[in-house]
Amino acid sequence: MGVVTDLAPARPTVDGVTAQPLAAPGLAIGPLRLEQPVVLAPMAGVTNAPFRRLCRRFGGGLYVSEMISARALCEGNDKTDGMAAFAPDESPRSLQLVGVDPAYVSRAVEILVGEGRVDHVDLNFGCPARKVTRAGGGGALPWKRRLYASIVAAAVRAAGPVPVTVKLRVGIDDERHTYLDAGRIAEAEGVAAVALHGRTVAQLYSGQADWSHIAALKEAVSSIPVLGNGDIWEASDALAMMEITGCDGVVIGRGCLGRPWLFGELAAALGGRPVPPPPTTAEVVPVMVEHAELLAAWFGPEKGIRELRKHTGWYLKGYPVGSPVRAALNQVRSLAELGDLLGGLPDVALPPGGLRLARGHTQGPQQVAVPAGWLDDPWDDALADASADTTASGG
Ligand SMILES: Cc1cc2nc3c(=O)[nH]c(=O)nc-3n(C[C@H](O)[C@H](O)[C@H](O)COP(=O)(O)O)c2cc1C
Numbered sequence: 001m002g003v004v005t006d007l008a009p010a011r012p013t014v015d016g017v018t019a020q021p022l023a024a025p026g027l028a029i030g031p032l033r034l035e036q037p038v039v040l041a042p043m044a045g046v047t048n049a050p051f052r053r054l055c056r057r058f059g060g061g062l063y064v065s066e067m068i069s070a071r072a073l074c075e076g077n078d079k080t081d082g083m084a085a086f087a088p089d090e091s092p093r094s095l096q097l098v099g100v101d102p103a104y105v106s107r108a109v110e111i112l113v114g115e116g117r118v119d120h121v122d123l124n125f126g127c128p129a130r131k132v133t134r135a136g137g138g139g140a141l142p143w144k145r146r147l148y149a150s151i152v153a154a155a156v157r158a159a160g161p162v163p164v165t166v167k168l169r170v171g172i173d174d175e176r177h178t179y180l181d182a183g184r185i186a187e188a189e190g191v192a193a194v195a196l197h198g199r200t201v202a203q204l205y206s207g208q209a210d211w212s213h214i215a216a217l218k219e220a221v222s223s224i225p226v227l228g229n230g231d232i233w234e235a236s237d238a239l240a241m242m243e244i245t246g247c248d249g250v251v252i253g254r255g256c257l258g259r260p261w262l263f264g265e266l267a268a269a270l271g272g273r274p275v276p277p278p279p280t281t282a283e284v285v286p287v288m289v290e291h292a293e294l295l296a297a298w299f300g301p302e303k304g305i306r307e308l309r310k311h312t313g314w315y316l317k318g319y320p321v322g323s324p325v326r327a328a329l330n331q332v333r334s335l336a337e338l339g340d341l342l343g344g345l346p347d348v349a350l351p352p353g354g355l356r357l358a359r360g361h362t363q364g365p366q367q368v369a370v371p372a373g374w375l376d377d378p379w380d381d382a383l384a385d386a387s388a389d390t391t392a393s394g395g
Contacts, residue, residue, distance in 0.1 A: 027225060028225070029062065029120065029163050029192045029225065030193075032062070032092050032120060032163060032192075034060060034061050034249075035060030035061070035267075036061040036263075037270065038059060038060070038263060038266050038267075038270070039062045039064060039227060039252065040052060040055050040056075040063040040064055040252060040263070041064065042065060042066060042067055042096040042122060042124065042167070043066065043253060043257075044067055044393075044394045045066065045310070046310075047063070047065060048295075048298070048307075048394075049085065049090065050087075050294035050298045051260070051291070052064075052065070052090060053090065054260045054287070054291050055256060055263050056090070057260075058260055058263040058264035058267075059262075059264050059266055060263075060267060061263065062094050062120065064094040065084065065095045065096055066083055066096070067097070067124045067394065068083055068084045068098070068108075068393045068394075069389070069390050069391050069392060069393045070097045070101070070104040070107070070108035070389075071108075071386070071389050073097070073111060074107045074108050074111065075391070077391065080391075083393045083394050086117070091119070092119035093117070093118045093120070094120040095118045095120070095122070096121075096123070096167070097109070097121060097122070097124065098123075098127060098132060098137055098138060099151070100136050100147075100384035100385075100388075101151075101386035102150045105123070105151050105154055106154035106155060106157065106158040107158075109154075109164070110158045113158065113159055113160060113162050118162060120164075121155060121162060121164045121165075122164075122166070122167055122195075123152065123155055123164065123166045123167065124138055124167055125138065125139065125141050125148065125166055125167060125168050125169075126167050128201040128364075128368070130369045132390050133201060134370065135371065135388035135390060136370060136374055136384030136385070136388075137389060137390060139200075139368075142171075142178035143172055143370075143375065144374070144378060144380070144382055145181055145185065145379055147382060147383060149185045149189060152164070152166060152185065152186055152191060153189045156189055156190040163192035164190075165191060165192055165193045165194065165195060165227075166191055166194050166195070167195045167251075168183065168195065168196050169197050170196070170197075170198060170200045170210065171200050172200060172201050172370070172375070173201065174200060177200075177213075179213060180220050182194075183217045183220055186224075187221050187222075187224055192225075193224050193226070193248075193249075194227070195227035196213060196226070196228060196229060197229040198211050198213050198214055198229070199230060202365050202367070204363050204364025205361040205362050205363055205364050206362075206363070206364035206365050207365075208231055209231045210230075211228065211241055211244060214226065214228040214229075214230075214241070215247075218247055218248075225248035226248055227247060227248065227251050228241045228247035228249075228250055228251065229253065230253075232250055232255050233254075234255070234355045234356070235262070235269035236275070238266055238269065238270070239269055239270070250266075253360065254358070254360035254361065257311070257314040258311055258316070259314070259315075259355075260287065279350075280347050280348060280349045280350075281319050281345050281347055282347040284316070285342045285345060287315070288311070288312065289335075289338065291311060292305060292308045292338055293335065295308050296335060301335065305333060305334055305338065309329070309331070309332060312326070312332065313326060313330065316329070317357050317359050318354030318355075319348055319349075319350055319354070321346065321348065325345060328341050371385060
């Protein structure tokens with residue numbers, strides 16, 4: 001495993017280009033019209049209904065679910081059904097599926113669309129987790145061009161009028177890039193947009209996302225939007241990515257962990273309005289409480305507060321509040337205790353550089369686990385072993 005620095009460097013601009021605000025561009029994904037060209041990245045264990053609602057309150061765009069196993073959904077798994085649920089006020093409802101078998105993926109889409117449960121389906125072809133890639137899924141799948149094409153085609157057919165998008169990584173590793181073929185195939189099969197995280201599966205989250213691949217994908221795919229993903233930590237990074245790569249929109253992952261207001265900052269920046277300075281802890285606290293209340297209302301008080309624990313460190317990342325309160329918040333057991341702990345926080349500002357402190361995953365590189373013989377021929381008719389496919393949704 002490699003070591004990554006805790007501080008993401010400021011993104012250099014290419015050839016001295018300074019990113020300029022774009023004139024309120026919006027984004028069309030098939031029939032969906034988004035006010036902002038901004039997507040909350042699917043994040044297992046994070047982008048549940050409460051977090052999506054909280055982020056949406058700050059900005060416009062698309063807010064995607066955690067990844068949902070197509071097979072588990074077809075098998076009527078209760079836990080998966082819970083993860084695939086949306087709050088009544090969520091619109092459009094965006095769900096990500098992961099699967100290695102065209103039949104399961106197609107059936108899962110039929111269920112979701114037939115029961116009127118979603119307005120958008122994203123297909124996960126980027127997951128680097130061992131449990132997914134060892135069955136040929138996630139980021140390992142686009143290597144098998146024909147299998148990938150058949151899954152995409154099956155999903156698009158089953159979705160009817162509901163738009164389907166794909167989310168890709170650059171490839172398996174630096175010798176095996178897949179994204180250009182995967183983007184062109186997706187376009188040919190009727191996908192409504194394609195998103196690219198500028199890292200390989202082998203990289204995991206190490207190093208910096210290579211945005212030049214986003215620019216190359218934009219060149220290769222001309223009739224549908226291309227969305228860029230990777231290392232957008234502040235609103236100015238989104239403007240820079242769009243300016244440098246020409247991409248049509250941005251996908252925001254770790255940058256919004258503990259910072260759901262980033263979506264408001266993105267809306268401001270994209271609309272040419274000034275971005276406010278980072279909130280002080282006195283402004284962060286009410287958002288944490290709101291998040292806790294949303295989680296408690298969705299999952300019940302016990303699970304809700306347990307779910308909040310992983311977010312507390314992200315909310316306070318970089319603020320000089322001391323480690324005892326961080327440790328206590330990591331163990332917080334009730335909304336009342338949360339209120340007490342937050343009530344004792346000093347009101348402090350975020351020191352310079354705080355926005356670029358890495359949050360969420362930073363691990364990698366890794367040895368990619370794939371099925372035996374998987375890498376032999378990218379164009380063969382291999383089917384993945386559906387019985388080995390993950391039935392675990394979310395994190
Ligand atoms: C905690 C966590 C969970 C993730 N889960 C998923 C997932 O379920 N599906 C997916 O396509 N990507 C997943 N990702 C990857 C993100 O969607 C995104 O591509 C990646 O974090 C790079 O973007 P960023 O630099 O903005 O974080 C996850 C990332 C994190 C940090």
